[in-house]
Amino acid sequence: MGIKNYFSPVSALKFLVKKPVTVRVPYEKKEPSENYRGFHINDIEKCIGCGNCARICPPNAIEMVPMTEYPKYKDMKVEEGKRIKKIPKIDYGRCCFCALCVDVCPSFSLKLSRERIQVETDKEAFVFIANNDVSYKDNLGYVANEKSHLLGLKPKR
Amino acid sequence: MKTYELFIGPQHVGITGNFSVILELEGNVVKKATPNPGFLHRGFEKLMEMRGFIHNVPIVCRICVPDPDPNEANYAMAVEKLLGIEPPPRAKYIRTIVLEFSRIASHLFTFGGHAGSIGLYTIPNWTISDRDFILDLFEMLTGGRVYHIFIYPGGVRRDLPDGFIEKAKDVLNYLEKRLDDYNKLYFDSYMFKKRARGIGIINKEDAIEWGVTGPNLRASGVKADTRKDDPYAAYGELDFEIPVLTGGDAYDRIMIRRMEVVESIKIIRQALDNIPDGPIREKVPNPMRFIVPPGDAYVKVESSKGEYGYYMVSNGKDKPYRVYIRGASMTHGIHILEKLLPGNYLADVSQIMFSLDVCPPEIDR
Numbered sequence: 001m002g003i004k005n006y007f008s009p010v011s012a013l014k015f016l017v018k019k020p021v022t023v024r025v026p027y028e029k030k031e032p033s034e035n036y037r038g039f040h041i042n043d044i045e046k047c048i049g050c051g052n053c054a055r056i057c058p059p060n061a062i063e064m065v066p067m068t069e070y071p072k073y074k075d076m077k078v079e080e081g082k083r084i085k086k087i088p089k090i091d092y093g094r095c096c097f098c099a100l101c102v103d104v105c106p107s108f109s110l111k112l113s114r115e116r117i118q119v120e121t122d123k124e125a126f127v128f129i130a131n132n133d134v135s136y137k138d139n140l141g142y143v144a145n146e147k148s149h150l151l152g153l154k155p156k157r
Numbered sequence: 158m159k160t161y162e163l164f165i166g167p168q169h170v171g172i173t174g175n176f177s178v179i180l181e182l183e184g185n186v187v188k189k190a191t192p193n194p195g196f197l198h199r200g201f202e203k204l205m206e207m208r209g210f211i212h213n214v215p216i217v218c219r220i221c222v223p224d225p226d227p228n229e230a231n232y233a234m235a236v237e238k239l240l241g242i243e244p245p246p247r248a249k250y251i252r253t254i255v256l257e258f259s260r261i262a263s264h265l266f267t268f269g270g271h272a273g274s275i276g277l278y279t280i281p282n283w284t285i286s287d288r289d290f291i292l293d294l295f296e297m298l299t300g301g302r303v304y305h306i307f308i309y310p311g312g313v314r315r316d317l318p319d320g321f322i323e324k325a326k327d328v329l330n331y332l333e334k335r336l337d338d339y340n341k342l343y344f345d346s347y348m349f350k351k352r353a354r355g356i357g358i359i360n361k362e363d364a365i366e367w368g369v370t371g372p373n374l375r376a377s378g379v380k381a382d383t384r385k386d387d388p389y390a391a392y393g394e395l396d397f398e399i400p401v402l403t404g405g406d407a408y409d410r411i412m413i414r415r416m417e418v419v420e421s422i423k424i425i426r427q428a429l430d431n432i433p434d435g436p437i438r439e440k441v442p443n444p445m446r447f448i449v450p451p452g453d454a455y456v457k458v459e460s461s462k463g464e465y466g467y468y469m470v471s472n473g474k475d476k477p478y479r480v481y482i483r484g485a486s487m488t489h490g491i492h493i494l495e496k497l498l499p500g501n502y503l504a505d506v507s508q509i510m511f512s513l514d515v516c517p518p519e520i521d522r
């Protein structure tokens with residue numbers, strides 16, 4: 001505990017002239033990583049409506065709803081005696097972004113994006129059917145691959 | 158002199174998380190302390206009985222917020238023991254890397270908290286920004302920053318992405334350099350020594366008798382570490398030391414964590430260099446019908462707070478029959494704190510708490 005220790009904190013003053021590590025959001029952007037776990041993207045055409053995603057979801061954030069609930073397929077003709085395919089509707093108030101649903105999706109249609117801003121004035125805005133008409137549909141984040149898939153399936157090329 | 162009661166509650170700046178202590182003071186000297194952890198009761202143990210084995214994977218990491226990975230690893234290891242499987246070697250190395258990064262991140266948090274509580278406010282800013290580099294690595298590997306939900310029964314969920322090893326090494330080099338800066342401002346500083354030496358001493362006998370574990374135990378002169386005594390993941394194959402100090406005071410409890418950061422950097426470097434190739438997950442049951450054979454298992458790991466233990470009972474269904482979690486902070490946050498605080502100044506209360514590295518969510522599970 002000498003005189004050296006007494007003055008050693010002064011050396012920290014040099015950081016006053018160094019470049020800060022902070023990112024100045026929103027003027028600067030911080031890119032999320034390659035497999036970031038953000039909002040879902042679902043290719044509804046490819047989805048087979050198996051409900052695996054709803055069954056694995058730990059906080060029960062997924063509800064399976066008939067495909068006709070989605071505006072694009074509202075007027076879809078359903079043949080007599082056939083069941084309408086059900087697709088996942090996700091409640092982001094519950095979702096913990098664990099991506100387990102992505103890793104059990106047998107058709108590899110469900111993916112996570114890198115979109116993550118969850119601010120809206122309408123409380124219903126973040127309960128919606130996962131789709132691929134969203135603005136962030138090409139901003140792919142966590143996508144299941146051969147090694148991560150929990151059912152041991154391989155993505156089709 | 159008359160005593161009065163003071164409630165330093167969950168919003169107080171010197172408190173680790175949602176935790177409170179009811180103090181009885183005489184002047185500014187503590188006469189009696191009653192910790193009250195009930196603000197963060199989330200009922201993990203009961204919740205886990207009602208959910209499938211895989212549904213519990215995203216729950217367990219929430220038991221300790223700053224250091225979530227030991228819980229994930231411990232849960233996965235308990236399930237693996239019941240299933241009678243071993244993760245593949247590559248998964249063990251990835252687990253080790255994740256666990257040690259988590260330890261460094263958690264220790265950085267503790268340094269920040271402790272330094273803040275003795276008035277060195279620059280240190281929390283530094284440690285939290287440095288911890289963010291580790292979180293960036295976690296984000297790259299797992300997709301999540303704080304809760305990684307990454308260690309899965311039977312192995313891990315994803316392989317190391319391209320460029321991870323190089324980036325991890327850069328972060329380690331950076332952290333090692335930063336330790337010098339920390340030394341100057343914090344660990345060697347006159348103020349830290351003056352404030353923390355001789356405060357809140359736990360002697361060796363008490364530490365053993367009260368069941369203190371982890372860095373707090375090693376700061377009291379007992380060489381015990383689950384990573385060495387009962388190796389799990391890849392620790393058995395790596396070369397590292399267990400630092401031990403003998404003072405048992407707040408100063409030694411912080412210094413031992415600083416020494417552990419150095420060891421952790423060493424461990425991660427070895428793991429990154431020697432990581433074997435191969436699969437990342439053993440064959441496990443279908444996640445939607447994850448049936449575990451009946452039986453019970455107790456598995457322990459060393460977290461940055463101390464020793465964790467999971468006792469899991471399965472009755473052959475797809476849900477655990479009972480999961481009991483032994484967290485380190487029950488001892489440190491309740492019994493030891495109650496014993497250490499009386500006789501100290503009010504100004505040292507938060508310092509003692511931070512030096513014990515209490516993690517309130519795991520006290521009341």
Ligand code: SF4
Binds near residue numbers: 056057095
């Ligand atoms: S990410 Fe997890 S919590 Fe969210 S919908 Fe998928 S399974 Fe459910």
Ligand code: SF4
Binds near residue numbers: 042049050086088
């Ligand atoms: S798991 Fe995939 S295919 Fe099955 S319902 Fe969900 S999104 Fe559709």
